Amino acid sequence: MSGGDNDVVLIKGNKRLDGRGFDELRDIKMEVSVLERAEGSAYIEWGKNRVIVGVYGPRELHPKFLQDPTRAMLRCVYNLAPFSVDERKKPGPDRRSVEISKVCAEALSSVVMLERFPNTVIDVYVEVLQADAGTRCAGLTAASLALADAGIPMKDLVAACSAGKVQGQIVVDLMKEEDNFGQCDLPMAIIPRKSEVVLLQMDGKLSRDEFKQAYKMAVDGCMKVYEMQKNTLLGSMNKFVGVEGGVENGD
Numbered sequence: 275m276s277g278g279d280n281d282v283v284l285i286k287g288n289k290r291l292d293g294r295g296f297d298e299l300r301d302i303k304m305e306v307s308v309l310e311r312a313e314g315s316a317y318i319e320w321g322k323n324r325v326i327v328g329v330y331g332p333r334e335l336h337p338k339f340l341q342d343p344t345r346a347m348l349r350c351v352y353n354l355a356p357f358s359v360d361e362r363k364k365p366g367p368d369r370r371s372v373e374i375s376k377v378c379a380e381a382l383s384s385v386v387m388l389e390r391f392p393n394t395v396i397d398v399y400v401e402v403l404q405a406d407a408g409t410r411c412a413g414l415t416a417a418s419l420a421l422a423d424a425g426i427p428m429k430d431l432v433a434a435c436s437a438g439k440v441q442g443q444i445v446v447d448l449m450k451e452e453d454n455f456g457q458c459d460l461p462m463a464i465i466p467r468k469s470e471v472v473l474l475q476m477d478g479k480l481s482r483d484e485f486k487q488a489y490k491m492a493v494d495g496c497m498k499v500y501e502m503q504k505n506t507l508l509g510s511m512n513k514f515v516g517v518e519g520g521v522e523n524g525d
């Protein structure tokens with residue numbers, strides 16, 4: 275986020291660079307159970323973002339002095355692969371990935387029933403294979419699918435989406451050019467059933483009214499993502515029990 279670059283044209287008429295309207299999400303595809311050795315997993319394509327998530331555990335936490343007899347610990351590691359971005363990223367953790375790992379772990383901890391698994395740890399690995407802005411939202415969305423795929427009890431899913439300001443216009447789901455040359459990015463995640471916000475970060479500036487508008491757009495985006503998440507899990511469950519398109523498959 276550069277604070278806004280007036281030389282870069284991001285909006286022409288009522289359309290954005292990739293032809294989307296202001297309240298339109300990028301194309302999203304989700305899939306669960308994509309990794310054999312993980313307890314739960316998910317893969318998401320969100321615009322040009324490609325993110326895979328593996329969930330391992332709950333398993334006994336070591337070293338033992340870290341164990342909590344009242345609840346499980348949920349750890350999250352967000353990793354941007356060196357080849358995922360235009361300018362090769364140095365491998366390993368940096369300030370940004372440590373921050374995103376922390377906010378994702380906090381958001382997911384608010385839905386997982388950690389008290390059911392004392393003394394254990396649940397590890398969530400978010401691997402970004404291709405990045406085009408909005409990777410924390412894509413990662414969180416896929417992570418909650420992977421947790422559900424692992425059969426870990428949760429109060430609800432976490433659904434995420436960003437909104438922001440581009441060339442003076444409030445838009446949803448910023449892509450890379452909009453993130454780089456826009457005026458503000460507001461990634462959010464919610465627990466839809468409780469209408470509770472579990473992630474809200476802001477890079478850039480918004481007036482109070484603009485914030486209200488962007489907040490609503492991001493929540494509306496989260497709700498669309500939530501519907502896709504539920505359909506993905508339902509599709510995977512139907513496949514598991516041999517039901518195709520609502521009709522029981524005999525073989």
Ligand code: UDP
Pocket residue numbers: 354359360361363370405406407408409410411450453459461
């Ligand atoms: N990015 C990059 N190199 C980096 C970090 C980020 O090229 O070391 C790009 C990447 O496309 C990322 C985007 O900048 O998706 C926006 O990054 P931001 O920190 O805003 O997080 P995100 O929007 O992906 O959650």
